[in-house]
Amino acid sequence: MTYTLNRDIELRERARSAFPAGVYGHQASISLSPEHPQFFARAQGGRLWDVDGNEYIDFMCSYGTNLLGHHHPKVEEAAARQQAIVDCATGPSPLMVELAESFKTRQAHADWAMFAKNGTDATTICLMTARAQTGRNTILVAEGAYHGAGPWCTPGAVGVTAADKANQLTYHFNDVESLKAAVAQAGDDLAGIVVSPFKHDVFVDQEWPTQEFASTMRALCDETGAALILDDVRCAFRFSLGSTWETIDVQPDLCAMSKSVANGYALSVVTGNNKFREGASQIYTTGSFWFASVSFAASLATIEAIESEGALEQMKVSGDLLRSGLDQLATSHGFKLRQTGPSQMPLVLIDDDPDWQKNNFFCAEAAKRGVYLHPWHNMFICAAHRESDIEEALQRTDGAFAALKERFI
């Protein structure tokens, strides 16, 4: 078995000059092992081929945008059909209304919808809507949570001012007392509370919300009139066609979604209830491509396929199978895994690895064997990952554990 990244290395060299310092943002492979490729040539279903021809069973799924599998026939057909008619024009097509109505029908809290392009657009619309509706400024966010990469929310420390991050207070996810304390601190200036459906911060164990935490947040928002803003950008459609918190029976006021809502076509969505309709109607926000219909057609087809093809169930089955299989493999090679988060969006960490050496080595060895795993970010299962794909991935990963054992035990 030969695993080389020669063409990838050439492209990375060109990329260091063509971009400020190589590929930037969340897809910069420089933050992964040298065995993780940077550039891909082809995708199909739940698999990728890099520019050197290496094949991967891909458990990042385009960082979540791939939900039904690349080139899902019904989504591609709907998108191509719409592309031949009209995409970005001087006004939207009727599909924009149809898609908004589809979200209203499927999401318990939703009385209206708005569409944009980035997840950051969607969280920013929620922020602006909460402030517009309440006439207040303070927003609570969970310490360490990611809500986008604009000036108000980027986790980067450079290029942003203190003013960009003003009017924000923090609480700790699943920590009811810290939440109450932040609400008290905000006093009568509380505009909204932003929360991820589950804690999916990088590098640390993931946490599903406790019922008490979510219910307390709902109650605090009801008491204060602040918006409960669910940042469902990363999770939308992996657990429900409603907001992800419908699975725990807590309704947000505003919900930001993106990633998988159009199975890879660029789209983000905000849904909101009537309490926040007036605020949403008063803000001015827009984008050159926000009214383009191909992404609406793709989203409508994605919703239909999720419903008709059992995608939610398939991702759970495949995620559970991967989880139990990885645990068995780890145990058989003498390692303990910390597998946290829902199995459809698993974080898999090798325990007892304070400097991340084992995790990085293990994921590099998996890449060399054709399994794309991430050493510190939650991963994603897609519905094109069938049981046979998971079995194959586990077979390939066995060798990565063996290499890990040889190196570290």
Place this chain on the structure above:
Amino acid sequence: MTYTLNRDIELRERARSAFPAGVYGHQASISLSPEHPQFFARAQGGRLWDVDGNEYIDFMCSYGTNLLGHHHPKVEEAAARQQAIVDCATGPSPLMVELAESFKTRQAHADWAMFAKNGTDATTICLMTARAQTGRNTILVAEGAYHGAGPWCTPGAVGVTAADKANQLTYHFNDVESLKAAVAQAGDDLAGIVVSPFKHDVFVDQEWPTQEFASTMRALCDETGAALILDDVRCAFRFSLGSTWETIDVQPDLCAMSKSVANGYALSVVTGNNKFREGASQIYTTGSFWFASVSFAASLATIEAIESEGALEQMKVSGDLLRSGLDQLATSHGFKLRQTGPSQMPLVLIDDDPDWQKNNFFCAEAAKRGVYLHPWHNMFICAAHRESDIEEALQRTDGAFAALKERFI
């Protein structure tokens, strides 16, 4: 001739419920006449068909994203070919590097490029880069200019805080003294100056920059180390494949582009020089779909088509023809027009109309006759508008002037 918008009116009614208050943002037709349709069924070349079947010669060109005409065969072929291979994956395809290199080759100031989805993303990247590179905060913007719709730049007054708009000072476009005064006021905190290639504010006469204004800005940035940030989002590729200020021989440090760079596919671009490479490499910004290759393929094909098909020349010829034709028509009906801005992006205002009644009425009458004109926003010529289309548009518009005369003279 019957002109009805029955289906459009039904859809607007649904849209009032499906969205916060109907279609939002720059494509909300509520800000135009009742005769301007909100929803479109089909587009081809430089023409649109609304949901009631009415045809328009479209001089908004999707607010600028349509440059070569809808469904340009080479762009559509390149996009479809790439869509069948890979669009949004776990990393980019080599097309991302190729496109960045293409911008470097064609833009005199460009040593690197970055890609995003919205024009706002691009201007925001420039803002963050200028601050990162200089370690300073203050940004100058022209009074009344539009640079996007995020919290720091939205022209809306609601849903934003004073902090969102902190660290900004204003100058007046083409007013060298006001520019010098703002630079002096910023003192040693000046991070960058944002400027549009020409003044294309809504409702007011457009202005091409004087050489003195642009050269003074360049000199002030050189003296202070601040970034000259050209907001070329709306203008890119309508005057040059370089930045629009290459036509006046003044180089920006950072250039934000979007709209027409991929002929309607969602893409925005930042190009920068090596003085700002380090700053750009230090900011953290990203988006779920920023690495998707179909828009890169479309942009490469757009660039090739512009170069091989004389698109820049065609838009100038057609724009000039429309301008002179409209002037002749206006004169023949007893009206005087104020036509400002370059003819490829004309603002056409009927003079002596303080309450906009004549402009609104005239554009409504043009819409009823199959010509989509905008009463207060600059319009756009596309390369699919050939001389015969302009002649046809003028013939149709003659009746609108006649109706205007009947009503107002």
